[in-house]
């Protein structure tokens with residue numbers, strides 16, 4: 001059984017700064033004010049539009065990234081419907097007894113058990129039992145889609161998520177709040193901080209749980225368009 005930390009893979013091309021001038025141009029159609037566009041753009045124009053609640057404008061642009069997280073957190077992510085698209089590793093079609101999975105399951109380390117050896121051992125024993133039952137069901141001739149019944153919430157999954165900018169704002173507002181699950185904040189907050197830095201016009205006003213310790217943030221790995229990490 002492989003135990004790994006959560007990660008976010010983000011293609012560099014998804015953080016294209018031209019998104020802001022494109023959105024400004026689309027929005028100016030409403031007021032026929034395209035003549036007021038300047039080379040450097042007017043970030044205050046878009047900020048005013050968002051503040052006024054005219055958020056449908058920012059649905060024209062999207063960001064796609066890949067979460068590597070556990071199935072429990074992925075289930076929370078896919079509850080977001082509006083302006084969303086998903087492609088997720090399937091426990092129906094993936095057979096973790098095969099060589100390409102090194103004949104074992106992968107699980108995401110629940111960081112909150114790390115300081116509690118007893119809880120951590122209980123979690124690990126439970127995942128190992130689940131793995132062993134899964135492999136035994138496959139050996140007994142059951143299919144992966146049947147054997148998956150015993151796999152844990154902690155099972156590692158890869159999910160490609162595309163949200164338009166309006167949905168990213170909504171998602172991050174909900175999922176970076178202190179009411180969100182800690183493993184959700186673990187991936188959500190570093191995404192929000194990066195978006196705030198790179199696209200402040202759209203994200204600077206989205207708040208987050210600043211008491212969540214940065215030591216638990218999942219790394220955001222910049223990649224090419226095929227999710228291969230950049231050198």
Ligand SMILES: Cc1cc2nc3c(=O)[nH]c(=O)nc-3n(C[C@H](O)[C@H](O)[C@H](O)COP(=O)(O)OP(=O)(O)OC[C@H]3O[C@@H](n4cnc5c(N)ncnc54)[C@H](O)[C@@H]3O)c2cc1C
Nearest residue numbers: 076078079080081082083084167170171174175179180181
């Ligand atoms: C802290 C927290 C705890 C939660 N606990 C639970 C729980 O115990 N049980 C549970 O089942 N879920 C729970 N959820 C999930 C929650 O109920 C939502 O399903 C999830 O957050 C998706 O958000 P959303 O509904 O805003 O959907 P999104 O798809 O993100 O929609 C964005 C917005 O579009 C609008 N919209 C989208 N679809 C419709 C529609 N069909 N009709 C009208 N307007 C629409 C709404 O304004 C919505 O807010 C929890 C979420 C959070 C953040």
